[in-house]
Amino acid sequence: MVREELIKRSPLRLLEQSIHGGVGAGNVGVIAARKGTGKTACLVHIATDQLFQQKHVVHVSFSGRTDHIISWYEDIFGEIAKKRHLENAMDIHDELIKNRVVMNFSQEGVTREQLLRSIRALVEDGNFRADVIVIDGYDFEKGEVETLSALREFAAEHQLTVWFTASIHRDDPTLNEHGIPASLQRFEDQITVLITLAPEGDHLKLRLVKDHEEYREEDLHLQLDPKTLLIKEGQ
Amino acid sequence: MSDKLAKMRNIGISAHIDSGKTTLTERILFYSDKIHAIHEVRGKDGVGATMDSMELERERGITIQSAATNVEWKGYPINIIDTPGHVDFTIEVERALRVLDGAILILDSVAGVQSQSITVDRQLKRYEVPRLAFVNKCDRAGADPLKVRQQLEDKLGLNAVMAQLPIGLEDKHVGMVDLVTMKANYFEGDFGEIIREDEIPADLKDQAEEYREKLLDAASMFDEELMEAALEGTATIEQIDNAIRQAVIANELCPVYVGSAYKNKGVQTVLNAVVKYLPSPLDITNKALDLNNNEEEFITISDDEKPSIALAFKLEDGQYGQLTYIRIYQGMAKKGTELFNVRTRKKFKVGRLVRMHANHMEDINEAGSGDIVALFGIDCASGDTFCSPEMNVSMTSMFIPQPVISLSIKPKDKAAADRMGKAIGRFVKEDPTFRSYVDEESNETIIQGMGELHLDVYVERMKREYKAEVETGRPEVAYREAISQRAEYDYTHKKQTGGSGQFGRVAGYIEPNEEENYEFINQIKGGVIPQEYIPSVDKGFRSALDRGTYIGYPIINVRAVVNDGATHPVDSSDQAFQTAALAAFRSVYEKAKPIALEPIMKVVVEGPTEYQGNIFGVLNQRRGLIVASNEDGLFSIVEAEVPLAEMFGFSTVLRSLTQGKAEYSMEFAKYGKVPQSIAEELRQKYLKAKQEGNK
Numbered sequence: 001m002v003r004e005e006l007i008k009r010s011p012l013r014l015l016e017q018s019i020h021g022g023v024g025a026g027n028v029g030v031i032a033a034r035k036g037t038g039k040t041a042c043l044v045h046i047a048t049d050q051l052f053q054q055k056h057v058v059h060v061s062f063s064g065r066t067d068h069i070i071s072w073y074e075d076i077f078g079e080i081a082k083k084r085h086l087e088n089a090m091d092i093h094d095e096l097i098k099n100r101v102v103m104n105f106s107q108e109g110v111t112r113e114q115l116l117r118s119i120r121a122l123v124e125d126g127n128f129r130a131d132v133i134v135i136d137g138y139d140f141e142k143g144e145v146e147t148l149s150a151l152r153e154f155a156a157e158h159q160l161t162v163w164f165t166a167s168i169h170r171d172d173p174t175l176n177e178h179g180i181p182a183s184l185q186r187f188e189d190q191i192t193v194l195i196t197l198a199p200e201g202d203h204l205k206l207r208l209v210k211d212h213e214e215y216r217e218e219d220l221h222l223q224l225d226p227k228t229l230l231i232k233e234g235q
Numbered sequence: 236m237s238d239k240l241a242k243m244r245n246i247g248i249s250a251h252i253d254s255g256k257t258t259l260t261e262r263i264l265f266y267s268d269k270i271h272a273i274h275e276v277r278g279k280d281g282v283g284a285t286m287d288s289m290e291l292e293r294e295r296g297i298t299i300q301s302a303a304t305n306v307e308w309k310g311y312p313i314n315i316i317d318t319p320g321h322v323d324f325t326i327e328v329e330r331a332l333r334v335l336d337g338a339i340l341i342l343d344s345v346a347g348v349q350s351q352s353i354t355v356d357r358q359l360k361r362y363e364v365p366r367l368a369f370v371n372k373c374d375r376a377g378a379d380p381l382k383v384r385q386q387l388e389d390k391l392g393l394n395a396v397m398a399q400l401p402i403g404l405e406d407k408h409v410g411m412v413d414l415v416t417m418k419a420n421y422f423e424g425d426f427g428e429i430i431r432e433d434e435i436p437a438d439l440k441d442q443a444e445e446y447r448e449k450l451l452d453a454a455s456m457f458d459e460e461l462m463e464a465a466l467e468g469t470a471t472i473e474q475i476d477n478a479i480r481q482a483v484i485a486n487e488l489c490p491v492y493v494g495s496a497y498k499n500k501g502v503q504t505v506l507n508a509v510v511k512y513l514p515s516p517l518d519i520t521n522k523a524l525d526l527n528n529n530e531e532e533f534i535t536i537s538d539d540e541k542p543s544i545a546l547a548f549k550l551e552d553g554q555y556g557q558l559t560y561i562r563i564y565q566g567m568a569k570k571g572t573e574l575f576n577v578r579t580r581k582k583f584k585v586g587r588l589v590r591m592h593a594n595h596m597e598d599i600n601e602a603g604s605g606d607i608v609a610l611f612g613i614d615c616a617s618g619d620t621f622c623s624p625e626m627n628v629s630m631t632s633m634f635i636p637q638p639v640i641s642l643s644i645k646p647k648d649k650a651a652a653d654r655m656g657k658a659i660g661r662f663v664k665e666d667p668t669f670r671s672y673v674d675e676e677s678n679e680t681i682i683q684g685m686g687e688l689h690l691d692v693y694v695e696r697m698k699r700e701y702k703a704e705v706e707t708g709r710p711e712v713a714y715r716e717a718i719s720q721r722a723e724y725d726y727t728h729k730k731q732t733g734g735s736g737q738f739g740r741v742a743g744y745i746e747p748n749e750e751e752n753y754e755f756i757n758q759i760k761g762g763v764i765p766q767e768y769i770p771s772v773d774k775g776f777r778s779a780l781d782r783g784t785y786i787g788y789p790i791i792n793v794r795a796v797v798n799d800g801a802t803h804p805v806d807s808s809d810q811a812f813q814t815a816a817l818a819a820f821r822s823v824y825e826k827a828k829p830i831a832l833e834p835i836m837k838v839v840v841e842g843p844t845e846y847q848g849n850i851f852g853v854l855n856q857r858r859g860l861i862v863a864s865n866e867d868g869l870f871s872i873v874e875a876e877v878p879l880a881e882m883f884g885f886s887t888v889l890r891s892l893t894q895g896k897a898e899y900s901m902e903f904a905k906y907g908k909v910p911q912s913i914a915e916e917l918r919q920k921y922l923k924a925k926q927e928g929n930k
Contacts, residue, residue: 107867
């Protein structure tokens, strides 16, 4: 399969259709789930899909090392290439990684200023024209609403989209009237698109909770394949 | 014999610049020499030795100049191998790592894991060298060895556990708690040479218990006996030591020691750890390549009775001529016996054999498996393997990376010219990644190497060691050419007018080859080209690759396939087929759409986070591709891929942009495609030079 075909047939097109064509520039999308349910895989798949479309991606993480994150991308790319029998996979791979920067913060309690300063330094001083920023492992429980609003401002200024993953606490399934988990309720206004990921039978199902101004409890007909960790279509 | 071998340690000391590698090495030499000296004096006159000052000791000639220094600690012979600090000396570093069985990784208690710590650790990992960590400079303001341990885990992915806890830090650093014996160690006497063992200070008791438990937990993962004993609370020191040793040798555990070499604290305890936990040659499997068997793996056995195998890992110019440092992997090196240099295919007799100590050189008659000694007066290059004449194995692959940068040099006067020649002759032998030739067109001497700094150091050495003043030109990047598509050829070389004729026809195709620089495939059927001329065709293609006609640089990543041809009963010859293949290649080269490639370096810049913007900026200006950035509070490490052509003068620019607070390391990553505009420039330059040459 050639690249254009692969992009067209990505299950993420289905997601875009469900959310008015995408999260949109200057907006924030969130994938929420319990720990260990495949949030990072989803995020990396979304980022990789953007990379396939020749978009520039900044991957922000808060772990110890960058090589773990890079291997996530290698794995997801490898699975996609294998599944779709991608032609010229190596060339495309080399081209893709040129448009990706991993930005990792290993210290605990990164401040809003620090986060924004570093992203700004990369985008402005480093002249890295990011189209999407994906942020993995941000602690929404300790986080501040101002961080998200500042990021949105930055995103609007540079015409880019921000995706987050959010951990939902195991013993805190409290949802409000809109179906928003407790730890994210403070951020409700800042989040444009909210998707939850939850086990259902032997697979993980993606559900749309918030889509721009609308709240719904919609089955996206997408699930995470537990074997390849790719998002795929399914009932 | 095996007891002697079991006690032997071949270790290296690896560190980031300024973490105290020199001081630690000096102190190790001092203490081991001192203890030795005390014994000697006592033996002679029965009176205890008096201490002379450290300065005097230095004047007596403790040097760390030699590539391998032999010391003895508590009856254990230890060879300390000097590991060059900078990554520019790739091959030198790799060779030194090759001969190590274990290493001490020094870290600065304030700066923690720095960019070069990461580089040296990566090298140690590549050679699977077991290691201990020594967190030095615990007397400095801001010292935090526990933070450094965390970094060893986070940044280097090591299973690092504290084997000691510091007693006091910064100016209050007086000693450490040994978590195996659960005793406090203090260092007394003028030079900290007396270790006083005492009870753990009351305020450290709880912390010591906590960390001992962590150490036992980690060690017992690799030893069931210890696990049971630890659960019952009956673990003995011996059991713990055994388990730690196993885990360290298996590269599963990195015990962390603390101290301050400069303040004479903790050096002896690290030496104790070296003999207790680091492997002897018997614990390590070393592999050679069997040249009689297609470079198949050949496991060497540390046994003096077996035929000899040794690796020459370092050459040095001594007072008495060339010293060749060797590590013996199997069998022995004996004075008067014959050895065979696998590369040159020449036999030689072992003449003078020496062992280097801290302050003297000892003549010896023989040395056994696992040992590191030096030979005098052997003509060889570094990296050569010596074997018993009946063996044909090599410790190193014959593969040597191609240099990526070249520099023209000109001696300032006639005398300098002679000395320069001598210096180059020596460097070429020492370091196969350093090369030199005289450019036919400009008649200039060109030196080539792995980076700007690599060549700078040799120019500096010419000045310092050989008193050869030279002027240098502009460094030039070693570009490469490659083809981007498959092209068919069918070429007949024919010269049959008068005298003996020449005839050869070759047909087939050339195509891009990602895996290797050059591959030749013979698909001739029915003998249309006789078997004897197939190597000639191969040779002809190889000669075509020496210099491409696109920008005038060597061609890489080519697969040449020959599948048809013709021969003439009289006029075909080796030469005819070589010429045919060469001409065939040239005839389709344009059709295969040549491209220009340039060396791309992996660059790691480390500096205070406040300068991150500048670092991103300067990398971007240099066509750099930022791969990742890693922030840890005040520090930020940025990884990028940057074309070598853009790296000239980088250190100066980086220094001025960050007030000297950032530093970088760089190593060759791969060849990458040159952007079209630059390729065009290179092409024009090449065509112009060619035209001028033809006039």
